[in-house]
Amino acid sequence: MRILLIEDDQVSARTVVNALTSDGHFCDVVTSAQDYNNNMVSSGGDCYDLVILDIHLPGDIDGYDILLRLRSAKIKVPVLILSCISAANHKAKGLGYGADDYLTKPFHKSELLARIKAIVRRTKGHPESVIKIGNMNINFDHRIVEVKGKTVHLTNKEYSMIELLALRKGAVLTKEMFLNHLYNGLDEPSDNKIVDVFMCKLRKKLESANDGISHIETVWGRGYVLKEYVDDEEYSSVNISESSSDYQAEQVKDSA
Incomplete structure (x- = not known):
């Protein structure tokens, strides 16, 4: 062009x-x-x-x-x-x-x-845009996420997070980046732990529809990254280490 x-x-x-x-x-x-x-x-x-x-x-x-x-x-x-x-x-x-x-x-x-x-x-007037990651399809035009041909029902915040991850697939995104994307500087929460809460919910929905795989990994001390290919052993170890993060997110949710 x-x-x-x-x-x-x-x-x-x-x-x-x-x-x-x-x-x-x-x-x-x-x-x-x-x-x-x-x-x-x-x-x-x-x-x-x-x-x-x-x-x-x-x-x-x-x-x-x-x-x-x-x-x-x-x-x-x-x-x-x-x-x-x-x-x-x-x-x-x-x-x-x-x-x-x-x-x-x-x-x-x-x-x-x-x-x-x-x-x-x-x-x-070209066809709609769809990004495929493993068994997951992300339709940016219709803001729909499908796993194995079935729609995964996400909130606006959850969809915005997977959209940002997909647009920057392979790049580590900080919690601050997610906050800017989710709120655009308007009524932005002072505590970025809310990102962990949204991420916990998003992961659970994707994993439930995709045999325990969400393709979203935590990079400790830095943020989150979306990977297209995940080795079974690698993902198992990631899930074990991430369980504490999910637990902390649930604690934040319960105390909110």
């Missing part, structure tokens, strides 16, 4: 460009609204498959203004806002102005690429 990145921060721009090029995409970069490619208006936006847009730009015109101009000109190119601002009102404003998604910095490369593919897939 050919992607236009509108970003004035050089470090952030370099990170995005490296992520995109490593995945086979072509990326043009402009650093201000004044340098914005005016040919998009005359070409109808056909020159790019996606625009990645920062909100705060130097000068009198910000990212919201660019977004409004695109939509006012009937240019339907998908837009992903990439911003360090996580406030809900900014997200609502961006989506209300016509953005297709909103991702906050710092971000993980795999999540950025997954969101880009999902946006383009939706706008181009």
